[in-house]
Amino acid sequence: MPSRIDAVLADARAKLTRLSAEDVPAALERGAILVDIRPAAQRAAEGEVPAALVIERNVLEWRCDPTSDARIAEAVDDDVEWVVLCSEGYTSSLAAASLKDLGLHRSTDVIGGYHALKSVLV
Numbered sequence: 001m002p003s004r005i006d007a008v009l010a011d012a013r014a015k016l017t018r019l020s021a022e023d024v025p026a027a028l029e030r031g032a033i034l035v036d037i038r039p040a041a042q043r044a045a046e047g048e049v050p051a052a053l054v055i056e057r058n059v060l061e062w063r064c065d066p067t068s069d070a071r072i073a074e075a076v077d078d079d080v081e082w083v084v085l086c087s088e089g090y091t092s093s094l095a096a097a098s099l100k101d102l103g104l105h106r107s108t109d110v111i112g113g114y115h116a117l118k119s120v121l122v
Contacts, residue, residue, distance in 0.1 A: 008094070009090065009093060009094065012093045012094050012096070012097035013093050013097070015096075015097045016093060016096055016097060016100070016107070016108045016109060017108055018089075018093070018108055018109055018110070018111050019083060019108055019109070019110050019111065020110075020111050020112075020116070021110055021111065021112055021116035021117040021119070022120055024083065024110060024117060024120060024121075025120065025121075027081065027083055028051055028083075030081070031081065032082070032083045032106075033053055033081065033083065034049065034051050034052040034053065034083045034085060035052060035053050035054075035060070035064070035082055035083065035085065036048075036049050036052035036053070036054050036085045036086075036114075037055060037060055037084055037085065037086050037091065037092060037095055038056075038114065039057070042087055046114055046115075046118075047114070049085065049114065049118075049121065050121075051121065053072075053074065055072070057086075057095060060084075060095055060098070061098055061102055063075065064082055064099055064102070064104060065102050065104070066078065078103050078104055078105060079105075079106060080106065081107075081108075082096070082104060082107040082108070083107075083108055083110060084096040084107065084108070084109040084110070085109065085110050085113055085114055086109070086114070087113050087115065088112065088113040088114075088115055089109060089110060089111050089112045089113035089116070090113075092109035092113055093109050095109070096108050096109040
């Protein structure tokens, strides 16, 4: 029997059309915003993604919600394509599903996370 978190992860991913690392450059070209939610220590240890906007996980929903007083300038409406990135593609699935729950219907994440993407962006 799967763990509860595995079930939650599966439910989250069922809401998403996830991107492969190879699909990320095309998403960026069409205007998607790549959001790196990894904590500072993890980014320092693993590497930065120059194309990414850094928004740590604990404030993601407030920064991306266009109705929030704490939103960032890029959070103009519900049609922004948010592509969430974490280290391996687990936390990002939960985060992207949370953005979808807020009504940000074009939110997704990167399969394999930073570890998959770093070979594509080199």
